[in-house]
Amino acid sequence: MTTNVGIDKIGFYAPNYYVDMTDLAEARHEDPNKYLIGIGQNRQAVIPPTQDVVTMAANAADSILTPEDKEKISLVLFGTESGIDNSKSAAVYLMNLIGVNNQAKAVELKQACFGATAGIDLAKNYLMNHPDEKALVIGADVARYGIKTPGEVTQGGGAVVMLLSQNPRILVLDTHDAHLTRDIMDFWRPNYRTEALVDGKYSEQVYLDFFTDTFHRYLTKTGFKMGDFEALIFHLPFTKMGVKALRTVLPEADERQQEVLKANFDDSRVYAREVGNLYTGSLYLSLLSLLETGKLSAGDRVGLFSYGSGAEGEFYSGVLVPNYQDQLNKIQRLDELNNRTKLSVQDYETMFMDQLPTDGSDRILDLAGDHATFVLAGLKDQQRQYRKQT
Numbered sequence: 001m002t003t004n005v006g007i008d009k010i011g012f013y014a015p016n017y018y019v020d021m022t023d024l025a026e027a028r029h030e031d032p033n034k035y036l037i038g039i040g041q042n043r044q045a046v047i048p049p050t051q052d053v054v055t056m057a058a059n060a061a062d063s064i065l066t067p068e069d070k071e072k073i074s075l076v077l078f079g080t081e082s083g084i085d086n087s088k089s090a091a092v093y094l095m096n097l098i099g100v101n102n103q104a105k106a107v108e109l110k111q112a113c114f115g116a117t118a119g120i121d122l123a124k125n126y127l128m129n130h131p132d133e134k135a136l137v138i139g140a141d142v143a144r145y146g147i148k149t150p151g152e153v154t155q156g157g158g159a160v161v162m163l164l165s166q167n168p169r170i171l172v173l174d175t176h177d178a179h180l181t182r183d184i185m186d187f188w189r190p191n192y193r194t195e196a197l198v199d200g201k202y203s204e205q206v207y208l209d210f211f212t213d214t215f216h217r218y219l220t221k222t223g224f225k226m227g228d229f230e231a232l233i234f235h236l237p238f239t240k241m242g243v244k245a246l247r248t249v250l251p252e253a254d255e256r257q258q259e260v261l262k263a264n265f266d267d268s269r270v271y272a273r274e275v276g277n278l279y280t281g282s283l284y285l286s287l288l289s290l291l292e293t294g295k296l297s298a299g300d301r302v303g304l305f306s307y308g309s310g311a312e313g314e315f316y317s318g319v320l321v322p323n324y325q326d327q328l329n330k331i332q333r334l335d336e337l338n339n340r341t342k343l344s345v346q347d348y349e350t351m352f353m354d355q356l357p358t359d360g361s362d363r364i365l366d367l368a369g370d371h372a373t374f375v376l377a378g379l380k381d382q383q384r385q386y387r388k389q390t
C-alpha cells in the first residue's frame, strides 16, 4: 500500500511580526472568545513589505537544505496563489536565491490552497522513476482579505518547504489518493485585487462536503478503516475549520480512537493558531505541528485532507518512519514563534496597507526591522531586488 517515496525533510518560516487576536477582537468590537474559540486563532502573522513568497520560501528552505541536497534536487515545484510575477515562476527566483543546481526543472503551481498538494502528487510520481534524485515542494502564501472584513481574523502567511525523496526519513506516502474538483465560486481573487473575495459560509460548507466525499472514497478505494489512522489532519484556514471537519467523521471511530484523533488533531493545530492561514502551506504546517508537538510513533498512519477553493480537494495518507523525530526542530520552533515582535492593531493596519508600487516605479525598502536571511530590498527598473543578509 505504501510507495517508497515521501517527505525526507520539512522546514517552515513565518515573518517576525504578529497581531494578537484579543487586541484585534477588541479593535473590531467583537468578543475575544469569538476569535480565540469560535475561530480558533491566538495570533496572526503579519507580512512586512520586505518579505514575499520567494523570500519566505528561501528562508524556510535555508533552514533544512544542505549543499548535497541542493546538488541532488532535480525538480522544484512552488505552490502559491500569491505569485509575484505573471510569467516567471517563483520557483526560478527561489532556485537562484538558495543555490539549487541549475539542471533542476522549476515551475509554479496554482489552484488556491491546493498548489502544494499538487506538488506532492507530481513529485511522488516523478521520484518513483528517479531513485537518486530529490524534489523540493513549496507552499508559500500571504492570506489577505482586508481590514475590517469578516475574513480578517483568518489572514496570515508564511512558507512550508518539503524535500521529497525515495527512502524518506519522515513520512512514506501511501499509493493512492481520492480527489474531487468542482468549478465553484467560494473564494477567488481577480488579477486586479490584492485581497481575496470570499463567500465565507458557503466556503465552509463546500470544504466539509469535499472532506466527507474524498475521505469516504479513500476508504473504499484503499480498504483502510477508521482504525487505521492514528491522526487526521487538515488544511486549516482557521483552526476551528479542522474541528468541524473532524467532528463529521468522529462518530465512525470507537471511543478510544475518538480521544486519540482529538488529541492528535489538537497537536496539529498548535502552530496554525499562532500564524493563521498559510493557504498552500497550511496543511503542511499542520503536519509539522503534529510531528513536533505530538507523540506519534513510527508506523503510525496520518491522513491528510487538502482543500483549495474554487475548488479542489484531496485525501491521502502516509506512514511515519522510524526515528522521524531526528529530522525535526522541536524545541526551537515554539521559542521562535513566541519571540516574534507584537504589533498594535494600528501598526498591523499600517504594515498591511504598505504595498509595493504597481505602476512600475522604483522603491527602496528599509531593511532595518527584518533580520531574516533572505529579504526583498525593493523594486528597481521593474525588477525585484532580493538580498541575502549575513
Ligand code: HMG
Pocket (backbone or CB within 6 Å): 031, 033, 034, 035, 037, 038, 039, 081, 112, 113, 114, 150, 151, 152, 153, 154, 186, 187, 198, 199, 200, 201, 203, 204, 207, 235, 236, 237, 238, 241, 277, 279, 307, 308, 309, 310
Ligand atoms: P463570521 O461570520 O464573522 O463568523 O465569519 P461567525 O459569526 O460565523 O462566527 C464564527 C464562529 O464563532 C461561530 O462558530 C460562532 O458561533 C462563534 P461556528 O458556528 O462556525 O462553529 N462565536 C463564538 N464562539 C465563542 N464565543 C463567542 C462567539 N461568538 C461567535 N463569544 C468566517 C467567519 C470563517 C466565515 C470568515 O472569517 C471568513 O469568511 N473567512 C474566510 C473564508 C474561510 O476561511 N473559509 C474556510 C473554508 S474555504 C478554505 O479553506 C480555502 C481558503 O483557505 C482559500 C484557498 O483555498 O485558497 C480560504
